[in-house]
Amino acid sequence: MARRLKILLAKAGLDGHDRGVKVVARALRDAGMEVVYTGLHQTPEQIVNAALQEDVDAVCLSILSGAHMTLFPRVKELMDEAGIGDTLLSGGGIIPDDDMEELQTQGVGRLFGPGSSLKSIVEYFEEEIPRRRELR
């Protein structure tokens, strides 16, 4: 049997809303994935530390505070330094389309806005992760 997909969900930065991320966590679990939720107010260092220790297939940031243009690149940078730059970095929140595109050129995976369906998130991981596992 293929190894289960393991996903890290993190709330980075200052915003204190985790209803959305918990809904996503349950949807991923119900799709058969193992989900590690870090809790609120995680620093990029803590997030990458957790990603290393948990050896996850994807790191997902939920950012509603507007700080995505600093947090995503910072986490990406730390992941590269730690040798897990091939691991998927994805996430969601309130992120304008232009910013999403810009982040994608920096090596961030697909990002999901507030209207995204849970199904589309699940499908994205199911498709993207097996491809990436070849590299890890």
Add this chain to the structure above:
Amino acid sequence: MGRLTLDDLVEGVVAGDRRCLGRAITTVEEGDETSWSLLKRLSPHIGSALRVGITGPPGAGKSTLADALVRELRTRDLGVGVIAVDPSSPFTGGALLGDRVRMLRATEDPEVFVRSMASRGCLGGLARTTQEAADVLDAAGKDIVLFETVGVGQSELTVASACDLTIVVLVPEAGGMVQAMKAGVMEIADMFVVNKADRPGADEMEFQLVDASRYLISDGRRPPVLKTSALKDEGLAALADEVLQYREWLHQGDRLELRRKAQAKTRIRELVRSALEEKFWSQAGVDESLSVAAETFRQGEQSLLEVAQSFWLSVREQIAVSDIS
């Protein structure tokens, strides 16, 4: 970057590299051939960590206490690993992990290696490969490996058989529980902690436990009773002292060797049991025979034991389980 080879993993684990450690635990979680080769190569480095299980009723403050204890141990420059087990969904196999531990302050310290594991169909509060994950942390030079589990039913016993030191955590309100406590739970305690000692009733609880511990003397040692307030960070230094004293005690004579041998027996027995069971039920024809037996039983003329016996006789010939790998 790029893929990690077995050599990389062995080297990286021994050097304490976080990425290699993380990957090595994923590898042993699979329980496949690579996993056993990895552990075999790590084995010269395995054996010096003290494996500590913290158990007790839900809400006793086990996570909070573990967090405070880890931070106390860190002030003494000890390397610490934490393995937190959460249940997998029996329906989808998915799991929500580390909800409790990942929020704790100890996780801010990159030297504390915290790993969540899904139980993956294993009952009893531990995952099938929890011990192997602990082996990896042991090989990485951690001095203490803490097991954090969800308290459910039989889990206390499973945890105890996997640990060098079992700490049973109770709260002041549990007064009446000492007498009523399930047989076997008191006996597994190498140490008692009355947590939430900031609340009324802690002294009374302590008194009851000290009294009860008279009957729990084993190998000349009476389980000590400590009071802590994990929330207020009180009593943690004394608890850490006690843990380290226990470690010394365990290293005297052949105590450690005896414990480790008993643990090895449990692990081998468990591996044989699960492998045999899996092989048996997947043999051709076994499932059909089981259906036939179930129908016979439903007709109501034979007892369950009779049905089970004839089922066994009918499949016994067919089974050929010669090796378990």
